[in-house]
Amino acid sequence: MTHAFGALPLGGGRCRFRLWAPGQPGVTLLRRDAMPLPMQAAPEGWWTLETEAPPGTRYRYALGDGPTVPDPASHAQEGDAEGWSIVTNHAAYHWQNTAWNPHPWPQSVVYELHVGAMGGFRGVIDALPRLAALGVNTLELMPVNDFSGARNWGYDGVLPYAPDGAYGTPEELKALVDAAHGHGLAVMLDVVYNHFGPAGNYWHSIAPGFFRGDLRTPWGDAIDFRRPEVRDFFIGNALFWLREYRFDGLRLDAVHAIASETFLAELSERVRAAIARPVYLVLENERNDAALLAEKFDAQWNDDAHHCLHVLLTGEAEAYYADYADAPAARLARALAEGFVYQGEVSAHLGHARGQPSAHLPPSAFVNALQNHDQVGNRAFGERIASLAPPDALRAAFLLLLLAPPVPMLFMGDEFFSERPFLFFTGFAAPALAEAVREGRRREFARFAAFQDPARRARIPDPNDPATFAASRPDPAERMAAPKAEAEAYIAGLLALRRERLAFRLAGAKSLGARALAPRAVRAEWQLADGAVLGIAAQFGDGALALSTALSPPLGEGAILAGSAPGVAEAVAAGELPPRSAIAWLREAGA
Structure with a gap:
């Protein structure tokens, strides 16, 4: 069913509302400036109502035994994640580049970016000509769905169907995808199906059964993927982004934290069956599950390759880098020849075996990078690789990355060897939560030798400070400096070689x-x-x-x-x- 969850405009100013809220004694639809209307109970815990509610109507749900809540499948919000949901007519946008066809996945060159740091949807649109000229052909947006507060990486999202208003409107996001297609760029979206953020998530009140009480994750109770409604909520979300916004693919965050043996395969099968055009499906998966890449998914972020290169460039050997520091060149050779370094061997850092044999997979099953948002932002001071390695070594690493057959990915700023940090940032309004995030961040680094001194830990930037976000935004002046312009010309030259000499024969x-x-x-x-x-x-x-x-x-x-x-x-x-x-x-x- 199209839009099984949430508000579906029917035309003529009418709208159908559906909420899954099993166990609630009643649910009332609240429309701003209109009379409340009781919703009708339907089988399997559903509540439905068809009524007058033209596009633009602000609405919420009043639970029979709980609070008043936004629609968990809201397509747009007024007043942040906790505010009013907005009835949205997706058919109103007039697409310009309707003849667009994406390139074959093995030809991809991915550019990961944070929409907020680049000035919102309009800011990314302004950057499209430069990115197309650089030679990348696939944008990957870090999550854009609604989170609580003014700033976030996106991985604290709570309304998976609603673009965050801090970045722009649904129409502006569609305009971004549309304009990217006009420049010959495919667009992927990072989606998070393994947890919700710590503020603005009302599923615990709406349907406590959305979560498992017997299984915990780093973010709280695990989502209960045994329930068909829960699976449908997230698979419906994947289809929503691909249909209504015409994204060319999805990158699924940290799927190793999804407590289900079958959900990922089902998601892939249903997406492939429902979307007639090619769709890129890419995983982040600590388990190195090669079986998922054999037919269900196109590729996985290859942290193994990143870690080998990072050790070779910096000599760092703490935390997970310790698993690669004994023989980084030999381990990198395995990554280049076979994909994964860990294919069932025991990781000393994790304390257990990790991975499956991967040598049978094509090189395009692996997305390799010198850095990404995690590997930069999860450093205490957000240092870029250009701040940690000499320029000649960096040039060598980028040649290897951009000319080898695995799919290469640049993180925003890589193209000119940016040294501007990319820090972990949030914008939570509640002082207690902001304090918990700040202190949790500092405790996280207490185990590292460089942060044994409490005074040094205290200098770790406060994620909730607006200055932390400001420091993470690209600086156009940095890019214009002579050494950086030379670096960008070097990267563009490598990408031109890949496009002209290699791309057509990588499959x-x-x-x-x-x-x-x-x-x-x-x-x-x-x-x-x-x-x-x-x-x-x-x-x-x-x-x-x-x-x-x-x-x-x-x-x-x-x-x-x-x-x-x-x-x-x-x-x-x-x-x-x-x-x-x-x-x-x-x-x-x-x-």
Whole structure:
């Protein structure tokens, strides 16, 4: 059923309302400036009503044994997540780019961004020409659904169907997707189906059975995916974004926290059956569940590859980086050749086995990145990789990232080696909650050696301080500085090479193997769809690396695709890979 939950305009100023509230003795529809109307009980705990309520009507529900609440399936809000829900007519938007067709997933180059930090939906629209010229072809928006307060990463959302008013209106979000399609950019949305935020979630009052009392998560009681209504609420949400907003795909946050063995497969099957056009479905999944990637989902964020690269670039070895610090180049080689590093081995950091064999999966099943919102924002001071690694090593890492067959992802600012922090920020109105978040953040880092001193912990930015959000917004002046403009030209050049020389033959690419050349150097090759062989060698050490056999057979005339800096190709021809550098080559079929 279309819009099984919430308010569905019927035309002629009438609207059908549906709320799942099992156990309530009664539910009343409240419309601002109109008489309250009792809703009618229906089987399986549903309450329904069809009445006069044209688009724009503000409404809420009065529960028979509880508070007055917004619609948990609200499509738009007035007055934040706790305010009035708004009847929304999605058919009123006139789409401009109706002939849009997304590119095949293996050709994707993803750009992750935070809508609020970029100035809301209109701010992102303004950035589209620059991003299209850069060479990315897929935007991934961090969650945009309604959260409590003025600012948030988006992972504290409580109304999954409503774009947050701080970013703009539903029409402006549609205009963003529409305009992106006009620039040749696909748009994905990050969705959170594993928990709700700590403020503004009324499901506990509406239907306590929405949650399990026998299973806890870091965010409280687990959502009860055993209930068909709960499954329908979230699967209906996935279909809603794809249908009404014409998103090209979804990235599902932290699915390892979803307490169900079957929900993800069901979501994929129902989306594929209901949406005729290609849809990208991507997971974040700590479990490294390769079985889900064999046919149900297109790809997974590959934290293993990120962690290897981060250790090679920075030498950091605390927390989860400890699982990669013993042999980072060898572990990176496995990630390049097989996808996951952990394929059933025990993670010392987690204390248990993790992952499944993944070598049979195509490279496009993995989304690799040097950083993302988690890996930057979950650092105490939000440091970017450009603040932690030397520029030449960074150039080498980006060459490896952007020319290797796995789907590459840039985090906003990566393209010009931004050093501006991206911090964890919130905007909760309740002082007690703001204090709890601030102190919880500082306790989280108390186990790290650098934060044993309470005075240093006290300097960790307060997530609820508006200045924390302001410090996380991109600075146009930084991008215009000469070294940053040079970095952006370098990234654009790599993306042009990927688009012109590699993209059309990435579907069907397969690994020909990878190996560590030294403790901080790696080499990998892939056979592309037309038989050409793509190779990359990268090293992050301080000394030159002899290449007597590393590039055997020798590279032929014209095989060099790119070097990370001037002179790298000549040095490779002379038999060595310079410190902190990378080289890519392409042997055409038959060469």
